Amino acid sequence: MKDRILRIMEHEGISPSKFAEEIGIQRSAMSHIISGRNNPSLDVLTKIMQRFTYxxxxxxxxxxxxxxxNGITKIEEPNLFRENEINPPIVQVEPEYRKHTEFSKPEITTKNTGIEQIKYEERSSKNVSKIMIFYSDNTFETFTPEKNKKE
Known part of the structure; x- marks a missing residue:
């Protein structure tokens, strides 16, 4: 039966995916039928007979x-797009220009902020005695400044 379905596709000049689309089934179902994995169901056969009445x-x-x-040849269904594919109409499209909308410019207001005085603070009498760095593997390092290092 798959050979007869293939012959219809050949007669129509369409691919299996287009054939599946024409009869209204999924492409995967058509692929399974053609590969011989599945036999066509009654629903598929009915759809073929409804679509291809000849x-x-x-x-x-x-x-x-x-x-x-008997005596019926392939019925050529009118296709609105086939004629346009052969002789596409020449249509000049005028570009659409955006209408310009005028916007009022917002007023720019400036705040008169006072100049902040930078305060200079003298260094405290505290000195760094030790810096410790802890790592995620539960190890650590200790750094001490040279001048505080006891020898």
Whole structure:
């Protein structure tokens, strides 16, 4: 049955993903049918027969007779886009310009802030005697200034 479905796709000139889209099933389901992993369900077969009305039901289901029903050839459905693909209309598009909106300029006000006096503080009489650094691995280092170091 997968060979007959492939023959319909070949007759239509469409890919498996486009065929799945045409009949309204997921592409993965179509891929499973083509690979032979799954057989087409009744729902899939019904959708094929509804979409491709020229296909003979006996041929699709049992492989008997010809693919096309008696005297019916492929029905070409009107496609609005196909004609435009061949002869695309030439349309000149005028660029849209943004309308300018005038905004009032905000008033700039300045605060008269007084100049702060920098206060100079003399150093305290305290001196650094030791600096300890603790690490995450529970080790530490101790640093002492040279002038306070006892020898």
């Amino acid at each position: 296909v003979d039901t006996d041929w699709l289901l049992f492989g008997k007779g010809s693919m096309v029903k």
